[in-house]
Amino acid sequence: MVTPKLSTARRNVFAARLLAWYAQNKRDLPWRRDAHDPYRVWISETLLQQTQVATVIPYYERFLARFPNVRALASARLDDVLKIWEGAGYYARARNLHRAAKEIVARFDGKIPSTVEELRTLPGIGRYTAGAVASIAFGRDAPVLDGNVSRVLCRYFKVEGEPKSAVTERTLWELAGTLLPRGRAGDFNQALMELGATVCTPRNPQCAACPITRACLARRLNLQDKLPTKRAKRKLPHHQVAVGVIWKGKHILIAKRFARDLLGGLWEFPGGHCEKNETLAHCVARETREELGIAIAVGEEFAVVDHGYSHFKITLHAFHCRWISGRPRAVGCAAWKWIAPRDLGRYAFPAANRKIIAQLQ
Ligand code: SF4
Known part of the structure; x- marks a missing residue:
């Protein structure tokens, strides 16, 4: 033009x-x-x-x-x-x-x-x-x-x-x-x-x-509704994500996202995207092993949260889990911590994790 x-x-x-x-x-x-x-x-x-x-x-x-x-x-x-x-x-x-x-x-x-x-x-x-x-x-x-x-x-x-x-x-x-x-x-x-x-x-x-x-x-020219020209709507991909609130005695495990990633530097509950034909429980156990090198027992699902980002949507499933073995290592995350649930408010979490925390508390 x-x-x-x-x-x-x-x-x-x-x-x-x-x-x-x-x-x-x-x-x-x-x-x-x-x-x-x-x-x-x-x-x-x-x-x-x-x-x-x-x-x-x-x-x-x-x-x-x-x-x-x-x-x-x-x-x-x-x-x-x-x-x-x-x-x-x-x-x-x-x-x-x-x-x-x-x-x-x-x-x-x-x-x-x-x-x-x-x-x-x-x-x-x-x-x-x-x-x-x-x-x-x-x-x-x-x-x-x-x-x-x-x-x-x-x-x-x-x-x-x-x-x-x-x-x-x-x-x-x-x-x-x-x-x-x-x-x-x-x-x-x-x-x-x-x-x-x-x-x-x-x-x-x-x-x-x-x-x-x-x-x-x-x-x-009565074109207010037509201008500015709108971008054609894309259908956003929708992912299933499973995370674990992993208990060891009275403490729970949180992990910090890599700075370079989306939501970088924020804390979250360990977990990730479900693979094709994978159960949610299997996903939590696999992701935790890959991210932190520990074994867990996956228990009941206690929260389901829908959340939208600019380029995709997720449904987040949260499970109570129990630590079984292994000392956490920051393999697929920047850092990790065992914390008391009352201290969750001291850390910055993404909005979808905050909804889980609200249900947890
Ligand atoms: S600039 Fe916007 S508000 Fe002003 S007359 Fe034009 S369309 Fe209407």
């Missing part, structure tokens, strides 16, 4: 209307109270990826209370960072924040860099987060493009094509950059995101209350 040509006058009107609307209508959000603190912008923008504002607020406040600045985050244990993040999902974000904080201390003397180019050298910081931090905290003329901005631009300019496709995404980045009023990028970017979050919503956009309604092509 060819990027729409925009006259200076049209760009100015677009920016002026949007900025005036934002000044009147922006929500009072905790990270906006000190919007020029790059650490706060970075943490909030990282949390806001893939997560709703209402969910983010308590996580943001807990995170800031526990790790108030880059140095505090850099010197924290990863286990503690993951514990604060527990339940927010997409744990790579937390691991990358921790790694990036260490790099900021080592390479930038503890000061978050201000340019998009330098920010993008840090783990977990892509074009969007770099643009957000550079523009909001440092006033740099850098655009942003997230789901909310994409939706507004696709509708306003009638950009057809799936927003995540390479061609359409390039067009949208160009538009976001062209529209940017020099010297006002921070407010402008936030205004565009705010419009997408509160007015130009995925369903039932409030066109009558929209500051850019007059020249919006989707509104004029």
Whole structure:
């Protein structure tokens, strides 16, 4: 698609209307109270990826209370960072924040860099987060493009094509950059995101209350429901997973996932994916042997939990098990521990394991 040509006058009107609307209508959000603190912008923008504002607020406040600045985050244990993040999902974000904080201390003397180019050298910081931090905290003329901005631009300019496709995404980045009023990028970017979050919503956009309604092509052609173009729905694979709560006297065994894996660094009950034609009980015993090198007796199934991830779904079956022989070894996991059930709350577990813990307790 060819990027729409925009006259200076049209760009100015677009920016002026949007900025005036934002000044009147922006929500009072905790990270906006000190919007020029790059650490706060970075943490909030990282949390806001893939997560709703209402969910983010308590996580943001807990995170800031526990790790108030880059140095505090850099010197924290990863286990503690993951514990604060527990339940927010997409744990790579937390691991990358921790790694990036260490790099900021080592390479930038503890000061978050201000340019998009330098920010993008840090783990977990892509074009969007770099643009957000550079523009909001440092006033740099850098655009942003997230789901909310994409939706507004696709509708306003009638950009057809799936927003995540390479061609359409390039067009949208160009538009976001062209529209940017020099010297006002921070407010402008936030205004565009705010419009997408509160007015130009995925369903039932409030066109009558929209500051850019007059020249919006989707509104004029009644295409709001058709734009942005939706990706064809894929059927997600569904796996059966069996895990054991393995008892040895009054203690139970937990294992830590490898950092490189999905949900890396989190603790879990030993187990794994069932193979074809394998019983659930056999799966728990086999996985425990392969992961930790111990023999167990598998007892009753006490919990069944369904859980969805971005690319697949699982049904998790939990069994009470009894340790029989062997000292655990971290063969297929990063670490292991025998712990008292009352201490389960001290460790970060994925959401599906937390549901099992709730039933266990
Ligand atoms: S007029 Fe409607 S569709 Fe167009 S940008 Fe505004 S809210 Fe979105």
